Amino acid sequence: MMRGAMLLGVAMALSAPGAQAGDALPSWRDGPAKQAIVAFVERTTTAGSPDFIAPGDRIAVFDNDGTLWSEQPLYFQFLFALDRVRALAPQHPEWKDTEPFASVLAGHPEKALAGGDKALIAIMQATHAGMTTEQFTQLVRDWLATARHPVTHKRYDEMVYKPMQELMAYLRAKGYGTWIVSGGGQEFMRAWVEGVYGIPPQQVIGSYAGLAYQPGDPPTILKTAQPELVDDHAGKPVGIQRFLGRRPVMAFGNSDGDFEMLEWTTTGKGPHFAAILHHTDAAREFAYDRKSPVGMLARGLDEAPKRNWVVIDMAKDWATVYPASP
């Protein structure tokens, strides 16, 4: 009994409401966005609160590109694919005369992209299928270790948002499960997000093509080119239902590709919370919204007030954007 009572006392002290919770978010300025997040987390995790949510039901979902790391001038996964086209070119002499590969190899990826979805799919299939999952994971890790962003010259995994890393750790300390729900490739993200965000592979929902089991010694799982889920727009609530089987309580996004995820999260029963990260910071990151081909945000901005979605203003709300380089 005595040990039990002591444990209880310690647990209560650690989870006391308002116990300097804000200190968990030092990279956030003390503005309305931070206050709204902390207030929601406190009232859903404090025993006796009318909005208390049982630990097993505390689920927070995060878009990745533009919400947890940068996405300009092009989605980083697409920059990986372009690098893979260049690396694979010697094995594909025919690419010199075949679009969209010819334009990529000639140094004009924007011309390759003029081929639309068909060109994009061809590039993704040529670079993301036909190897085992383990081989693909190694390719992504090797690329991350050496590639540099064309504007900042940082490693791509140094262009994650420190305030969001803090937010995910804060939520986990409060009993929330943190999940990624992203248009990015599921296996691409799994290769690095556990180390960078603390999110294990089973909590990564992304776009995916087929997988094929290959018996053998040893057996392997092959990545195929068969499209299965595009985890964007209406595909996000579908991915959430498929993997989580329940509605999230909190959702964070940055573009109209996240609209349906935020809508699904905030139309369930019980307390819910959604926030949009608005890229307003040309000095420290990038500034874009309605007219950007990458991360376009228009409907979300228009409807956020009436839906009670919080808009995080990067320039105003964040004291820091990226972690200090090692």
Next chain:
Amino acid sequence: MMRGAMLLGVAMALSAPGAQAGDALPSWRDGPAKQAIVAFVERTTTAGSPDFIAPGDRIAVFDNDGTLWSEQPLYFQFLFALDRVRALAPQHPEWKDTEPFASVLAGHPEKALAGGDKALIAIMQATHAGMTTEQFTQLVRDWLATARHPVTHKRYDEMVYKPMQELMAYLRAKGYGTWIVSGGGQEFMRAWVEGVYGIPPQQVIGSYAGLAYQPGDPPTILKTAQPELVDDHAGKPVGIQRFLGRRPVMAFGNSDGDFEMLEWTTTGKGPHFAAILHHTDAAREFAYDRKSPVGMLARGLDEAPKRNWVVIDMAKDWATVYPASP
């Protein structure tokens, strides 16, 4: 520091190696199967053991039909589908003259099944698609509350295996994540497994057809008839990679539909464990293996010895099969 040290002491006392671990499995007789399970769990969860596995990597996967609950004389989900055909018949007057429905309605489901996969798919699509996920969940729960097994006259969710319930609780207490990987329908299982097995919806991998997000007030997610994953045989490692993104450490199955799951689990690096439940107990449950159309087990029995897979003999190894009826 003092509180920290006390907490640590309590935690160590609670997880002390060999602390009467066997007591967690009272429905298992003290034979080779139980001993092998406990020995593996102890050596993978005891700090300092050469086979120690970090808590985040401790993943155990379980087939459902025939491994966690009974599956004779037909998969219970198929019995649900037949009941749904009867319930829906008034809305489908054409079924009286259309196979496979006509045979079901005439009381001859075995004749309906003579139509093979095509008949089975027609019955599943007619009963499992075209409603929202929430509506389907309610249908399953209402059915479970009233339907009775044709042989035992028990509720179907009373025909779960008590030794496996204890095993899953024991594994969770040892830091293992417990996951279902079953040929059964994902949403069918999610409707009841959390209460019965303690497994939350996000740890249920099953067969599934499509989902479609429908905006509206409120938005819903519709179950469609589009096949996506048959989570059986080679589909099991595929489902594991898709949902878990890592190889399990322990796998439990009962039929050759589980072969590839056990193979995938036991060909990874590091410690691993697999067991097959052999249905040998005609007195308390059912006895079947090589010649059963449901839960056929042949290759698994043949290869278990050379693959070091444990064979659980239900009649010998289990002191109890089902939980006491309420």
